[in-house]
Amino acid sequence: MKAILLFVLAGLAEIGGGYLIWLWLREGYSSLLGLAGGVALVLYGFIATWQVFPSFGRVYAAYGGVFIIMSVLWGWGIDKKTPDFYDILGAAICLIGVTIMLVPRN
Numbered sequence: 001m002k003a004i005l006l007f008v009l010a011g012l013a014e015i016g017g018g019y020l021i022w023l024w025l026r027e028g029y030s031s032l033l034g035l036a037g038g039v040a041l042v043l044y045g046f047i048a049t050w051q052v053f054p055s056f057g058r059v060y061a062a063y064g065g066v067f068i069i070m071s072v073l074w075g076w077g078i079d080k081k082t083p084d085f086y087d088i089l090g091a092a093i094c095l096i097g098v099t100i101m102l103v104p105r106n
Contacts, residue, residue, distance in 0.1 A: 003102070006051050007063060011070035013044035019078070053102070062101045065094035 020037030023029040051059045069091045075081045083091075 003052060006047060007066045008070070010044050010047040010063060011066055013040045013047055014067065015070055015074050017041035017044060019074070058101060062098045065098035065101075068094045 017037040017040030020033045020040065022037075024031055024034030024037065048059060048063065053059045053062075072083050072087050072091045076083055
């Protein structure tokens, strides 16, 4: 459960940080949003190191799948862009891959 929480927190920090910088640079919002986005991205870097998995590569590869799923959800919830069949299918395939990667091995 801790691993899932950390993946979600890392995803929110990375996607949220990137989104704030997007708003600043692409949409003309305040540079304070860009600064807040930068802080969130640095926070993401720290959160990812709190994972219990011993391998950097495995954590970041699995997080990549989580990032894809969360990005689709972010686009749907925040940007109001309804995912299509292929968005959902791709996210489902990523979830399967993440699950395979993180299943405990004996």
